[in-house]
Amino acid sequence: MTSTQIMLAQATPPGGVILRVRNQPGSLFGATIEGIDGPNVTLEFSSNGTSGWNAFPPPVALSTETYLRLTRTDTSSAVSTIRLTAPTGITALTDGNGYLSIEGLTPVPTGAQHTALAGRVMTLEAGSGGSGGGGSSAPPALQQGQGLAVAVTGTMTVRQINTLYAQWPSTVSAAPTVVDQIIVGGALFDENNVTYLYLSSEGGATVADLLSEATFTKDSTNTYINIPPTLMGVQSEQLTIEFAAPLSVRTYATQNAAASRMRTRYAGGATGSSVDIALRAAPGLAAPGPISPMSMPVVFTPSATDYDRRHSYTELVVPPGAAPYLRVWDSPGGQWYRLTLTAET
Template sequence: MNNQIMLAQATPPGGIILRVRNLPGGLVGAVIEGVDGPNVVLEFSDNGVNGWNAFPPPLSLSTETYMRLTRTDTSSAISTIRLTAPVGVTGSLDGDGHLVIEGLTPVATGAALDTLEGRVTTLEGGSGGGGGTAGPIALSVGPGAETAPISGSPTSRQVREVRINAQSACRPQLIDRIYLYANVPAANVTGIYISDANDNPLFDGGPASVDPWNGLFTAISLPAPVRYGRTGDSISINFDADVAMDTFPVTQTTAQIATTARSGTGTSYSGMLPVSLVPVLTAALDGPLGHHTLPIVQTATVNPPVVGGYWEVVDNGGGAPRIRYSDGYNWYSTLLTAE
């Protein structure tokens, strides 16, 4: 089955990182045939943090790993990564004649599935079906955020809470992972609270997963993407026992995010705890818009990355955001106001 990944703009510093997984819909078994348009560097790492090695196409993705896509070209030309992926799914028909895929949960059944099936048929026929012309997926990604680079000699601390505060250099975006540069056992994370500058809750609950990597860092995944990055937005991660973490004597005033490590009695430790926030890959797709479908951009896109059906939210961190739509020829926009 032929597929395409499209990059409509230069990637942020550090590139875009995709996890290659051996799961239904994963990339294991895919063959990257080549790159059309502005060059995209393909690199791979076992842990998604360091040890990156570049491999030009064609290449086969045969093992689970992390893939980083980096484009430096700032033009409006589109980079297209061509790949083939095995269908690799099996299933059976239910009593209504609908295909049930093994290992997957259906998103619609009965009349809803019939409606969805009709819409897919219309889109594949090129008529648009009210959602624009069917086309390849265009990936958009926020800038991410991180503390200042590590330097100086570390001091080991016993930490019960980590707070992450957005600074003026940070920008609003959707995030779904937090990288702590410490070994945090999954059982120790008791809760995550994300709030805005006025302490209005943006998220309050437990992580979707906690994955320590080689004792070097821990990836904490959120159950759903959270919009974060306005000055004063805060993340609090709490542990049920002391966790050993290293703080570094680095000034955080120019960083995108600042961190504070606290003891079990609430004492704040001096120094910086290295943290990274990982942005969400959002897809510019035809069809109904989900809660986290729209890319959030700092400056308005000049040319739409796909022909028709492209939406985006323009939010530069000040004033009311704008929602924009392109039909492939014209842009339409309106300001969003709080109700």
């Protein structure tokens, strides 16, 4: 076992900071939280990350897969230090200021995305004067977004369905959200019941195939599908969950599409019904900062024009030995637009 620590340099956003504890190499699984120094931090645990939170004071062992919520209300500049012992096999990165970044503490599961997030934090710290100037060098806190949900009303009927769809109408102007969990109300299933789970563009091409990286949990009434952080809510895109055999799901007569910012329909029964679906937003940085690679790719050569580009897809082209430029793909018109960048003087 090794001793390490988690630091919170400021009060957490409303709802706290939610961390997923997974039984895999490099996570906090198997660690024991020994105590807290500095301003108090409340430790709460939930099996699904959305409800049923229970508080436990240290010492507490992270010996099961769960979600950990950290809540600090103190607004002083004092640092809260959560002391813990972790298995010797744990992997981590340090940001150069003594802050430890562990796989279970970041909103991204893959090495490449973890590295991108670490780089973004370093950029934010440099911008605040963390090296050679004033300001704080502490990393910004994480916050849990609101996500997207369908507001269902009317008569409830249990129906046998083959496919679930979540669509974003072109008339909706709400901004897309990075989602890390799909919650299907009134339906119990797992990966063995699902044939396809993907996000498709308005042209029908697959934007993200999510089934291979998804994990499934459930309680007495809902199924929770955990996925890699994925941008959803782009106009005219569609999230599809296709089942291997008809599945019993609670459906409703109507829905409030304006409030939900999305709409649902189902296959295998009368059209027009709605299914209770919520998409939980992944944690993101509370402080403003640079656009992440997840939002805008950086390429050396421009991408080809093809039908699976998202509406208003944007990329930064950095050709060797030439001025960089921004490109935006206008899907309905089928046209690229370019903005060339000039050097600062």
